[in-house]
Amino acid sequence: MARFDTSFDATSVEPSTPYELLPAGKYSAQIVESEMRVTRNGMGQLLWLMLDILDGPYKGRKIFDQLNLVNPNPVTVEIAQRTLSAICHATGRMQVSDSEELHQIPMTIQVKIKPPKNGYGESNAIAYLPPERAGAPAVAARPAPPAAPATTQAAAAPPKMASAPWNKKV
Secondary structure, three states: OOOOOOOOOHHHOOOOOOOOOOOOEEEEEEEEEEEEEEOOOOOOEEEEEEEEEOOHHHOOOEEEEEEEEEOOOHHHHHHHHHHHHHHHHHHOOOOOOOHHHHEOOOEEEEEEEEOOEOOEOOEEEEEEEOHHHHOOOOOOOOOOOOOOOOOOOOOOOOOEOOOOOOOOOO
């Protein structure tokens, strides 16, 4: 049993709603939070990112990404480093020493839907577009009909990493 100090009144708090995927398409977005976290198996570290959609019908929605920058598998690390490079190119910041340097810089992202895998439901995948490939200003996709709740890797995020060079939360 868990006793509360005061009585909780659910009529005074908006209930949480299920997470819905963003429809596939190009979006204008910016990184608003980032931090290093320990991977689920404890053998690596990932850079966790929270992005805000900046315009269109999904303005204000959050989307998450994670880059497995420290991992025993060199291919996994290479993929993460290439994604970090794409973020740097998309933001115009070619040399960074802290993930916070990538915050609050508008960029164009391409969102795709990944099929269910490893016990997780569908999830969003993000590609970061360089300005020359982004083309015209991003136009958010039309709203999709409500989907069944999906669990993503971001929803089951691993614990925070206390001492990492990118460990910043803003």
